[in-house]
Amino acid sequence: MNPEQFVEILNDWNAGAVLAWKFDRGELTVEVAPEQIVPLCRFLKSEQGFIRLSAVTAVDRYPMEPRFEVLYLLHSIEPSRRLRVKCRLGGEQPEIDSVTCVWRSANWYEREVFDLFGVRFRNHPDLRRILLPEGWKGHPLRKDYPVTGEKYTYSE
Amino acid sequence: MTLNMGPQHPSTHGVLRMVLELDGETVTNVECDIGYLHTGIEKEFEQKTWQQAVTLTDRIDYLCPLTNNLCYCLAVEKLLGLEIPLAAQWMRVLLNELTRINSHLVWLGTHAMDLGAMSVFLYCFREREDILRIFEMFAGQRMMTSYFRIGGLALDPPRGWQHAVKKFIDAFPSRVDQYEDLLTNNPIWLKRTKGVGYAPLEDLLDCGVTGPIIRAAGLAWDIRKSEPYSSYDKFDFDVPVRTESDVYARYQVRVEEMRQSARIVKQALEGMPPGPWKADAPHVVLPDREKMKTQIEALIYHFKIVTEGFRVPEGEVYQVVESPRGEMGYHVVSDGTSKPYRVFIHGPSFGNLQGLPLMIKGRLVSDAIAALGSTDFVLGDVDR
Numbered sequence: 001m002n003p004e005q006f007v008e009i010l011n012d013w014n015a016g017a018v019l020a021w022k023f024d025r026g027e028l029t030v031e032v033a034p035e036q037i038v039p040l041c042r043f044l045k046s047e048q049g050f051i052r053l054s055a056v057t058a059v060d061r062y063p064m065e066p067r068f069e070v071l072y073l074l075h076s077i078e079p080s081r082r083l084r085v086k087c088r089l090g091g092e093q094p095e096i097d098s099v100t101c102v103w104r105s106a107n108w109y110e111r112e113v114f115d116l117f118g119v120r121f122r123n124h125p126d127l128r129r130i131l132l133p134e135g136w137k138g139h140p141l142r143k144d145y146p147v148t149g150e151k152y153t154y155s156e
Numbered sequence: 157m158t159l160n161m162g163p164q165h166p167s168t169h170g171v172l173r174m175v176l177e178l179d180g181e182t183v184t185n186v187e188c189d190i191g192y193l194h195t196g197i198e199k200e201f202e203q204k205t206w207q208q209a210v211t212l213t214d215r216i217d218y219l220c221p222l223t224n225n226l227c228y229c230l231a232v233e234k235l236l237g238l239e240i241p242l243a244a245q246w247m248r249v250l251l252n253e254l255t256r257i258n259s260h261l262v263w264l265g266t267h268a269m270d271l272g273a274m275s276v277f278l279y280c281f282r283e284r285e286d287i288l289r290i291f292e293m294f295a296g297q298r299m300m301t302s303y304f305r306i307g308g309l310a311l312d313p314p315r316g317w318q319h320a321v322k323k324f325i326d327a328f329p330s331r332v333d334q335y336e337d338l339l340t341n342n343p344i345w346l347k348r349t350k351g352v353g354y355a356p357l358e359d360l361l362d363c364g365v366t367g368p369i370i371r372a373a374g375l376a377w378d379i380r381k382s383e384p385y386s387s388y389d390k391f392d393f394d395v396p397v398r399t400e401s402d403v404y405a406r407y408q409v410r411v412e413e414m415r416q417s418a419r420i421v422k423q424a425l426e427g428m429p430p431g432p433w434k435a436d437a438p439h440v441v442l443p444d445r446e447k448m449k450t451q452i453e454a455l456i457y458h459f460k461i462v463t464e465g466f467r468v469p470e471g472e473v474y475q476v477v478e479s480p481r482g483e484m485g486y487h488v489v490s491d492g493t494s495k496p497y498r499v500f501i502h503g504p505s506f507g508n509l510q511g512l513p514l515m516i517k518g519r520l521v522s523d524a525i526a527a528l529g530s531t532d533f534v535l536g537d538v539d540r
Binding site for chain 1: 190199361375473476497
């Protein structure tokens with residue numbers, strides 16, 4: 001199945017779901033609105049065979065707005081194909097729905113994106129920092145966070 | 157009772173903290189607390205040039221450094237659209253499979269030692285010494301080799317490498333027989349690993365587990381076969397699969413993988429094609445030293461590459477390889493400059509640890525140790 005056919009299928013499921021798409025270097029990237037992410041992921045998992053969520057990650061495009069791109073890397077084993085779903089979020093308090101209701105593996109990946117970028121995931125069962133200590137202030141992978149770190153004082 | 161299996165513990169294979177809630181000897185709940193090895197490698201990637209960043213990749217999954225190098229180099233070469241010569245691809249396969257054997261030897265040694273079989277550890281590390289000597293011959297470094305670079309290999313293979321690799325690989329299958337003699341039909345080993353740490357396949361896939369654990373649960377999924385990279389489709393090897401999905405099945409899968417890796421190394425050694433070890437791309441690959449001293453174009457290229465670094469066209473790529481632990485992926489985003497814009501590392505152990513509660517909840521504490529060992533995680537992968 002070629003990329004155009006796949007985007008057709010997504011548009012048949014929900015017209016206008018796909019805001020933009022790109023097939024580059026052998027990989028298909030589909031951009032959707034943040035509100036659509038949970039229904040789209042349910043559709044992809046149950047009807048299109050993307051039973052595995054490889055990872056949820058993010059890219060900070062500061063100072064461009066919308067600033068954050070949340071990426072969902074999906075994988076179907078039979079037939080073997082991969083898909084990247086992209087959602088752009090902006091603003092000071094970026095929020096998006098969690099997909100832990102679709103794949104349990106999203107749990108730790110979304111915690112990592114929250115920890116390092118500050119993107120909140122609504123309805124996440126346990127949204128707290130995962131890699132950094134609990135009292136840490138700031139989100140290190142943001143482009144405006146200095147490489148050598150901000151002056152850190154332990155809270156207690 | 158809440159028991160803290162703290163970050164400092166001989167059986168957690170690294171700095172993993174697990175908070176176990178126990179009812180007598182049965183584990184009722186387990187929570188993993190990670191982040192003790194977090195060093196901000198992903199942020200570091202954004203500060204280095206593309207070629208300098210290869211040295212960062214070794215340290216992520218430090219038991220299979222060459223596999224990390226390979227994944228990152230393949231991702232950037234995909235972004236650049238670079239063609240790697242066959243000889244370099246075959247050499248990458250050979251060294252990658254030696255790394256797989258290396259990693260499985262460490263796993264077997266430490267796992268057996270956790271369960272009480274102390275001598276297996278020494279036998280495994282005897283073989284590992286030979287492999288590390290081979291790496292030292294090639295790259296000058298035993299562990300953090302950074303031998304694969306964007307464009308091919310860092311250095312030409314040393315004189316006499318065929319002899320050293322042949323000597324090791326001819327002796328290796330009989331060594332694996334020795335480990336199997338000690339463990340496979342050993343009644344204590346069977347009692348401690350058969351039926352222990354069972355988890356069903358769908359739950360494991362849903363939790364993000366990959367690699368030998370999935371193959372031990374019945375699904376023949378190996379990225380070297382399903383999404384081949386670096387000439388793996390030219391090699392003849394089997395993918396071991398078991399269905400019991402317990403610690404013993406994972407042990408059998410990994411031991412068989414060691415044998416299959418030895419098979420691949422032998423094929424690579426015997427069939428190594430002639431040719432250059434680096435790609436023909438003067439704006440990416442450093443020129444030959446003699447050329448650099450005598451030709452002005454080579455000198456200019458050398459200067460540009462070393463001071464500014466080469467630029468990679470804009471785009472994003474997610475490259476996956478089959479590491480000894482599962483699906484290792486590098487999601488590399490470029491904005492057209494000479495430094496990476498964002499590199500996300502999908503470490504297989506991050507997903508494998510999410511599946512750990514499935515194997516441990518409701519079982520005995522000592523079975524938890526066996527299941528932990530069978531997961532074969534490396535904290536560098538998890539925390540980066």
